[in-house]
Amino acid sequence: MNTALLRVEDLSVIAPGDGRDIAVVDRLSFSLGEGEILGLVGESGSGKTMACRALMRLLPSPRLRLEGTAVHLAGHNLLQLDDAAMRRMRGRELGMIFQNPSSHLDPLMRIGEQIAEGIRLHQGASRREARAEAIEVLRQVGIPDPQSRVDNYPHEFSGGMRQRAMIAVALGCNPRVLIADEPTTALDVTVQAQILRLLLDLRDRRGLSMILISHDLGVVAQTCDSIAVMYAGRLCEHGSKAQVLARPQHPYSAGLLACHPAAQSSQRLMNTIGGQPPLLGAMPEGCRFGPRCAQASAVCREHLPELRETEPGHRLACHTPLLVGECS
């Protein structure tokens, strides 16, 4: 798990605004080891999904601009590849699964063909080989009776099975890194537990590395090795699961943990973080979390804190970090 498989350096997504550009994702850097699961957490609008779309170079609007030093994966710098080369990387090196499987599977195409398409494209397999491989992948993701299910259409699958099918489509191309964007948010708790268990098994069996995007710290705590917390487009804290969950140093990470309904607390009322995340067009000066932060001082209002390493493997962007053992 020590060798970095994916290394992201200063990746930004810029939206041109009136007069000045807005960084929707601001100089994101992190690395992902082999077989590592990284949890990317934050509230809606914090730029989690945008960051992963930027990794795939699939930005939702042509007005958005990608900037950055490098995204190293499998000996390539993804930012310097031409479109044809990037297309070969997608699927084969970097797979992605989404929150809502119904809207990301083709309703008019049999499940098996959707899996086989990628296998034929990336591995040059024949139709027959691809079909056999598709059945095998369906078996691996836990679809019962894959021989007959391979010819079903998506509407014949239940919600949980569709999510399994989408994972199968991504796995068919045999990627090294799987980006899972809120893969269980649309599912019921018992089905969520099944899918999370499946992702963990796939990591153990195939050595797959994963970036798991989630707004639910519970999901992240149960699956990930390391956690990166994003707020308003910036990484505020990144460390091992144990460090971030047990000893959060950024006031926002600590606040998120305390807000979780499962957080241990003697009082009846829930902890909250006052205020709301900033709007894209109206980012505050200095630290973007400053206006909601109980710890904020004068320096927070003036200077944007840069991400720095506080101890080996733990990075933090805060002028006034919480001391170890202290929790807001």
Next chain:
Amino acid sequence: MTTLLQVNDLRVQFSAAGEGLFSLRPRKVNAVNGASLRLAAGETLGLVGESGCGKSTLARAILHLNPVAGGQILFDGIDMAHGSQADIARLRHETAMIFQDPYTALNPRQRIGDILAEVLRVQRKVPPEQVAARVAELLELVGLRPELAERKPRSLSGGQCQRVGIARALAIEPRLIIADECVAALDVSIQGQIINLLLELRERMNLALLFITHDLTVVRRLCDRVAVMYLGRIVEEGPVQEVFDSPRHPYTAALIQSIADIDPARRLPRQPLPGEPPSPLQLLAGCAFHPRCRHAVQACRESPPPTHSLGLRQYTCIHPPPQC
């Protein structure tokens, strides 16, 4: 505590697309299939279950928004399922609902003030000249600035819209509020603000709250009692602490084990509950949960499970496991 709402053996059916040649053979969806629950004034009951189990249908039937196929809904001792027009009007006058998606629950063309004023006028809660003052009061009650009355929903955030939804429910001065997944669409930090608001209002106004959710961690924090629903039926019901500490129905136990806890030491089960809920179109003989149940015996496949009482708790299972 006096019982405000009592639901006895409630059934709700919808007709579905037919079967067979030219779809001539009619089919029924049994959305709610003999559900019973009760709620006292000032009490919060959490209703949990997976999607499609009939939580929302049950709630809507209580407020007379769905046709009822059988059973009783006693509100203040009057059976609303078979009530007269006057009874229904009274029910509308004393109950309110908060919806999941705060944006679609508000009319985008109406200003916030008008949305609230409409309720006050229709239900004749205050004399016409006092409507504006009452609107400002309601907004303040839910923690919004009165100036927001001039705005339209699209210029508000999700959390603010949900507060307006709560203000609209409070405008009725209800004795019972049904909140249907009212925090599911909100971010964690905002979720806490809305839950705290509901807790405060409940204490202050002695509200009865039926809180529908799929998130068990929220139920644990907010509710006094919890009812677990599976395929149109309440399978276990009782005080939150007791149910969470020692669930008696295997489905309740599986739900609790499936919670993704923020404490990494409390791992997800190695073998999570298999399968997904069956279709309410074809109800199974015996216990509806038996195809997914690890403890199922032959009797579970044949006869409907009896309801047992255990202290303040009730559960419906033929063969409850010794300790889940």
